[in-house]
Amino acid sequence: MNFSSDNVSGVAPEIMAALVAANEGAAMPYGDDAITRRLEARFAEVFETEVVMFPVATGSAANALALSVLSPPYGAIYCHPDAHINIDECGAPEFFTAGAKLVTLPGDHGKLSASTLETCLAGAGAGVVHHVQPAAVSLTQATEAGTVYSLEEVEAIAQITHHHGLPLHMDGARFANALVHLGCTPAEITWKAGVDVLSFGATKNGAMAAEAVLFFSKDAAQTFHFRRKRAGHLFSKMRFLSAQLEAYLEGDRWLTYATHSNHMAQLLAEGLKALPHAELCFPVQANELFVKLPDAVIDGLLASGFRFYRWAGGTIRLVTAFNTKPEDIAAFLEAARQHSKSLEPVEGAIALSV
C-alpha cells in the first residue's frame, strides 16, 4: 500500500474512458478542436466568470508559465519557503521568467502570513534600481503542509498584494482538496477573494497528466500562448489534455474525488491521534499528513510494505488519493499500532500508571 504521493495513483476510470472516447475521428491540432473549445466555456461556468484557460500537462509547467507572464526577469516573486515553486521544481520559475528571484517569507503551517508579506513589500525597494522589483505573490492551496488557507486568509493576502500593485497567483495542484475542505465555491476562494491566476490541478486528483492555467483577466494572459509553445508545452493532440479536464469537471467528479481523499486523510489522522507515540505536525485539512513517529515504528511500517516519504528526525508524509481504500487506512493504522506496542511506553503513560 502506497501513501508516497497522490501521483502514484493512476487515472480515474471516468477520465480514462473520456480519453478513449476522445479518440474518435480526426481533430484539428493545438487546441483548435471541439473539446478544447467546450472546455473554456465549462471552466467559465464552474468559476462563474469569464476565464482565459490554457491546458498543460504538468503542475510545474502550469506554475512556471503562469509566473512567467506575471514577472519580468528582474522581478521578485514572494512565496512560502516550502512552496513547490521554490523547492520542488528544480528552478522552473527562474527558468521560465529568465531569472526572476523567489523571495521566501516564512509562515506557520505552510502558509504565507499577511503581516509578514506587508512588512516585506513595504521594504522591498520598489523603483530602486539596485533591487529586484516586486512582481507577484504566489500561494499554494492546499499548502505543502496539507493545510488550507481560509477565505479570510486569502483575502487578506490578496488585499496587500493588490495594494502594492501586484497580481496574486494560486498554485492549486490540490485545489479540489482545499475547496471541499472549505465548502465554498470555486469563485469565492479565487477571483472573488482576489486571485488573479490559478494553476488548476487535476493530475494529483485522478487525471493522467492535465492541469489548466486560468486567468481571470484577459490582459494578463496575452503572452501565455507564445510562452507555452516556446516551452514545448503546446500539445499537438490537445484534445487529449482537454478531454481529461472535461471529464474531471463533469458531474462534479473532481469534488467527489477530493471529498474521498480528504475523508481518507481524516480517517488516518484520527487513527494516528489515538496512537500514544504519534504526533501530527500540522492540522489535517486536505489529503496530506505529516506525522512524527518513533524510528522503530517507521522502520516497522516500511518493513511491513507500506510506502511513504521519510525525513531525518522521524517525520513521515502520508498522502491519500481519489482511490485510497478505507481498508488500506485500517491496515496502516493497525500496523502502526502493532509496531508501537513493542515500544517503551511514553512518559506520560508511565506517570499515569504509577
Added chain:
Amino acid sequence: MNFSSDNVSGVAPEIMAALVAANEGAAMPYGDDAITRRLEARFAEVFETEVVMFPVATGSAANALALSVLSPPYGAIYCHPDAHINIDECGAPEFFTAGAKLVTLPGDHGKLSASTLETCLAGAGAGVVHHVQPAAVSLTQATEAGTVYSLEEVEAIAQITHHHGLPLHMDGARFANALVHLGCTPAEITWKAGVDVLSFGATKNGAMAAEAVLFFSKDAAQTFHFRRKRAGHLFSKMRFLSAQLEAYLEGDRWLTYATHSNHMAQLLAEGLKALPHAELCFPVQANELFVKLPDAVIDGLLASGFRFYRWAGGTIRLVTAFNTKPEDIAAFLEAARQHSKSLEPVEGAIALSV
C-alpha cells in the same frame, strides 16, 4: 477528410489499449516505474547499443531539451532554414539554451548540404570571442520537405560535424517514416552513421503525446535530468508516457504504421503525377507531399471538404498518417481530377490535341 497533418489523427488502438493496461495499480512517479525501466532496455535492443533515454510529451520539448544539453548559451546550432526547430517552435531552442543562435544553411529538398556545412564551419570563427561558438548540427529525418537523407548523406554530414568537434542531433519527429523508406536498421541511420542524439518521435505516428530523447553517449546526457524537470517536462505519472512508447515499439508496430502512411503518400503522389496541372515540389519519400495546383483546383478541393495547409502561390501540403484510408486517397484524387477538368487545358496538352 483531413490531410492537414499527421497530428490530426488520434491514437492508434494498440497504444490506447496500452494506456488502459498501464492504469493497473499504483506506480512510483517520475520514471521510477516498471514500464519506464523496461523501456530503456527495449530501446537499447531496437538500436543495438546502450542508450540513455528520456520520455517527453512533445517534439518541441524533445528537440529543445536535447539541444540545451549540446549547446552553451553562446553556441551556434547549424540547421536548414526550414527546420522545425528554426521556424515552428516559437524559439524553443533559444529558450532552452538560454540564447544560442540557430545558424541556417540553405540546401535543396529541405536537406543540409555537407559542402555548405563544411564551408560554414571552416569560417565560423571557433575560438574567436566576437562570434557565437560552433556547438551542434541538427538535421531532420524525414525532412520538413517530406524527403529522406540517405545513409551516405547522414554520414557525410556527421563526418564534417565531428571533424569540427561538434555533436550531431537528429530531429526524428518522423523517424519511422524515414526508416521504412530507407529500409535500413535504426542503428545504421543513427549512431552508426554518426548521430549523437536522436529526438525519436511517436506522436505523429500514432501515439497520444510521446517522444523519446535518445543519447548514444552517456556523458552527453548528464544534465538532461535537471533540464527536463526544470522545464516542467518530467511527468509525475511517467508510466503513461512510457506505456505509449512501449506499445509503439512492440512487434514493430511503429514500422507498420509508418509503412502504411508512406504507402498512402505514394498512392497520392502517383495519382497527382497523373493530373495535368499538378506538380510535386519534392520527391515523395515519407508521408508529406508538397504540391503545386491551380488555385481553382485548391478552392474546389477545400469546397469539397478536404482539409490541408495552403500557401500563397498555389502550394498545398498533404500529410498521410498511420490510419489514412485508401478510399480517402481515392476520393481526394477523384475530386482533384474533377476540379481540374473544368480548367483550361495545360499548354502541353493543347499542343498534343492539336
Added chain:
Amino acid sequence: MNFSSDNVSGVAPEIMAALVAANEGAAMPYGDDAITRRLEARFAEVFETEVVMFPVATGSAANALALSVLSPPYGAIYCHPDAHINIDECGAPEFFTAGAKLVTLPGDHGKLSASTLETCLAGAGAGVVHHVQPAAVSLTQATEAGTVYSLEEVEAIAQITHHHGLPLHMDGARFANALVHLGCTPAEITWKAGVDVLSFGATKNGAMAAEAVLFFSKDAAQTFHFRRKRAGHLFSKMRFLSAQLEAYLEGDRWLTYATHSNHMAQLLAEGLKALPHAELCFPVQANELFVKLPDAVIDGLLASGFRFYRWAGGTIRLVTAFNTKPEDIAAFLEAARQHSKSLEPVEGAIALSV
C-alpha cells in the same frame, strides 16, 4: 601605422581632459551627479526633442540593452546578415532578450532593403503561435560595409517597420561618421525619420568607453533602468561616463572628429582607386574601406608594418579615426604603390601598353 579599427586609437585629448576635470570632489553615484543630469538636457538640445538617455560603456551593451527593451523573449529582430548585433557580439542580443531570434535580411552594400523587409514582415506570421513574433527592426548607421543610409532609405524602412507595429532601432556605433556624410541634423536622420531608439556611439570616435542609449519615447525606456543594472552596466562612478559624452558633444567636437576620419577615408579611397590592382568593394561614405588587393600587395603591406584586418580571398579592411594623420595615409598609399609595381601588370594595362 594601424588601420585595424577605430578602436585602436586612444582617447581624444579634450575627452581625456574632461575626465581629469570630472575628478574634482565627491559626486553621488549611479547617475545621481551633476554631469549626468546636464548630459540628458544636452542630448535633448542636440536632438531637438526630449530624450531618455542612458550612458553605458560599450556598444554591445548599448545595442543589447536597447533591444532587450524592445523585444520579448519570443520576438524576432530583423537586421542585415552583416549587422554587428548578428555576428560580432557573441550573441549579446539573444542573451539580453532571453532568447529572441535575429532574423537576417540580405541587402546590398550592408543595408537592409525596404522591399525585402516588407516581404519578410508580411509573411512573418504575426499572431501565429508556432513562430517567433515580429518585435523590432535594427539597422546600423553607418553600416558595417562603411556605407550610409540616406534619409529616404531610413524613412522607407521606418515606414514599413511602424506599419507593422514595430519599433526601429539604430545601431549608431559610427553615427557621427554617417551624420557628417549626410550633412543633415541628428534629428532628421533619427526620430524625424522614424527611429525610436538610438545606440549613440562615442568610443570609436575618440571616447575611452562611452555610448549613450537614446529613447525618443519615454514609455519605451521604462524597464531599461533595471535591465542595465542587472547586466552590470550601471556604473557607480557614472560621472566618468557622462563626462566623456559631455566633452564629446561640446562644441560639436564629435562632428569635427568624424569629419576628419571621413576625410582620411576619402584620401585613402582616392589613392586606392588610382592603383591598378585595387578594387573598392563598397562606396566609401564613412571611415571604413573594404578593398580587394592582390595577395602579394597585402603581404607586402603587412611586412612593411601596416596593420589591418585581412580576409581569405584578398579583401582587407582599413579604418580611419579621429586622429589618423594624412602622412599615414600617404605612407600607406606609397607602400601599396611600391608593392603593386613588382606585380604583373593588370590585363587592361597590358592591352593599353601594346
Added chain:
Amino acid sequence: MNFSSDNVSGVAPEIMAALVAANEGAAMPYGDDAITRRLEARFAEVFETEVVMFPVATGSAANALALSVLSPPYGAIYCHPDAHINIDECGAPEFFTAGAKLVTLPGDHGKLSASTLETCLAGAGAGVVHHVQPAAVSLTQATEAGTVYSLEEVEAIAQITHHHGLPLHMDGARFANALVHLGCTPAEITWKAGVDVLSFGATKNGAMAAEAVLFFSKDAAQTFHFRRKRAGHLFSKMRFLSAQLEAYLEGDRWLTYATHSNHMAQLLAEGLKALPHAELCFPVQANELFVKLPDAVIDGLLASGFRFYRWAGGTIRLVTAFNTKPEDIAAFLEAARQHSKSLEPVEGAIALSV
C-alpha cells in the same frame, strides 16, 4: 562631507595619471595590448601563483560573470542574505546564470557560518531531480557589514564547500580593506585558504571603473571569454581598464589606499564609541560603519550637510575612502557631539550624576 559610499570618491591621482599615460599611441583592442598582457603577470606575482585574469568595469559584472562560469542554470549558489549578489545587483547572478537560485544562509556580522553551510549542503538534495543543484558558495570579503572573515573562517567554509564538490567564490569588492585588516598575504586569504575565484575590486578603492576576475584554476575560466563578450563587458579599448589595475597594484598603492580608509574608519569608530548615544552594530574591521544614533542626532548631522545612508529605526552607514581626510572625520564627530548634547542624557548617565 560625504560618507555615503566609497564610490562617491573620484579616482586616485596616480590612477588618473596612469590613464593619461596609457593614451600614448595605438594599441590593439579587446585585451591584445601590452598593458593587459603585463597585468596578468603582475597579478600572478601579487598572488604568488598562476592566475587567469579578466578585467571588467563593475563589481556586479565581476560577480555575475564569475558565478555564471561556476553554476549551471539549475544550480544553487549559497550566500549570506545581505550579500551584494543577493540584494544589490537587481538579480544579476540570476540573469548571467540563466536562472540559478541564490540560497541564503543567515549568519552573524554579515558572515556565512561554516556550520550552517554544512547543515544546508548536507540536506541540499544533490542529485535529486526536483531540487536545484548545489553549484557554488560565495562569500564577501570584507562583508557588507564591514566585518572581515579571518583566515580560519575562510578555510572552514572552503573545506565544507570543497567537501561537497563545489567551488568557492569571493566577492572582493573591498578585498584590499579586508587584507590590510588581516595583515596576511593575498595568497593566504584566497587560494591558499581555498578560494577558487576572486572578484578583485578596485573601483571602491580609488579606481575609476575597474575590477579583475581572478581564476586560480585555468579550467574554471574556460567559458569566461565568451560570457564576458556576450554580456557587453569586453572593452574595445581594454588598455584603459588594465592601466587602472596596473597603477592600482604598483608599489602596493592598493594597500596604501585601503590602510588609509581603514584607519579613517577606526578614527570614526573610536570617536563614536565615546558618544553616549551611539552604538556600533558590528565590529569595525574595514571601511564601513553601521551606527545606531538617536533620530535627532541623525537629523542634525544631515542638516549640517553630512551625507550618508539612513535606514528606518535609526541606523546609518558611514563609509570612508582612500581620500577621506582626518579633518572630515573630526568635523563629523564634533558635529555628532554637538547634536548629542541637546538630547536628554542617557539613562546610565543619569544614574551616575545622581
